Amino acid sequence: MSELIPVNIVVADRTYRLKIEAEDEEMVRKTAQTINEKILEFRTNFAGKDMQDYLAMVLLWFTTEQKEHSQLALLADETAKQVKEMVQSIDNALKENG
Template structure:
């Protein structure tokens, strides 16, 4: 499809963006998640400075991303090990059939 212009509000600031039509829902959802997290931090901690709240948000989401990447990598390794083991079992089975 094509590009569209949208305005996203994050931490009471408006950011004009040009994005692909297919990305609009994801971008709007991401902005909502960020604003919800900022609100949560603001309510639970004595932090009023938007810059500090945004920094806390960035740290939260970066940590979550690193954890997700690590889990995905571990799962990939486990799957590869299982496939290798299955391959070995099949090779042994077919070797005995000859």
């Protein structure tokens, strides 16, 4: 386990002091940037809401995005499994006829 470093991250106009692994810093900062960009997008498109509403919208958006990526990963795994089975069937057929 590497040493934790302190970082200040701003999300929804609030600063959070976190201790994270150094190799995770870029990912954490980019994630915070994405969250803030989405908040701004929702504030622009849905005026009159408070920050909690915007955070909830971003959370729903982010969760939906993650679900889509998970489904694609499952589909890729299933496809790889099917390809492996086909290759095995072809190998077996070649051995029987060879």
